[in-house]
Amino acid sequence: MPELPEVETVRRGLLPVMEGHIITRADVRREGLRWPFPDRMADRLTGARVVRLRRRSKYLLADLDTGETLIIHLGMSGRMLISGTTLGKFHHDHPAPEKHDHVVLDIEGGARVTFNDARRFGAMDLCPTDDLANHRMIAVLGPEPLGNDFHEDHLVQALAGKNTPIKTALLDQGIIAGLGNIYVCEVLFRAHIHPTRKAGRIAAARIAGLVPIIRDVLSEAIESGGSSLKDYRQADGELGYFQHAFRVYGREGEPCVTPGCGGQIGRIVQGGRSSFYCPQCQR
DNA sequence: ATGGGGGCCTGCCGGC
């Protein structure tokens, strides 16, 4: 569910509560999610100070002063909820655990962070911080789309000769890390590229043109998430879900928003996932 | 080696 911008929004929301603070208690309420949790996870978290809360692609990384990093993936339905604090003021008031609350972290001072994940496609693991680059989930990731390693040469080279549809290629986290189904649809719409086009047969100049579009789409979504953060924190403490205006995603049958286009948004299934696009202006 | 499809889970929504 959450793609890079949503995960970044969750990170920013968790920052004031977690970064620099000690986890006083970890309540691990089941054996695992997508995979079993690491041995003694609760023990290894208890008493640890979060020295830094980072993000890599769709992963949250909490570096601990124990030398380990807590890796968190939200999967499709993972949510982070904060309780016990409002705008920096602790009030020691936590709701009772709800269905699908799988891991509860109590933070020094009274805040509480709850990981809720109905579909359990999420994941948590612990890894030595200095060995993170070799972790099986992290090692396979391509460059961060908003980082310096993501540039035109990289994308052109990574897609050269690929028979895969461009839609599928951009979902490949090894080529570029952090895009999901929604933002790939939005990117291809802005680039006027049809989702079924074979990645390796698109002119290099058009591929290069994807780079700034990808950056823009993600940056705008992060901004949109950031502006909604305060509201969510005040509301119910749930982070990462925000209203964002999509131009094609979920708009099957609606008119294309491109001025003068006149097309109607269509939906096809590629690799088992819906692709929304305008058959008129995406070629 | 690469690409396509199935599977993992639960919840929700629309149609009958």
Add this chain to the structure above:
DNA sequence: TGCCGGCAGGCCCCCA
């Protein structure tokens, strides 16, 4: 109202 199929923003694994 109740049941059922289809669908969901991610990712891994197996097979051709």
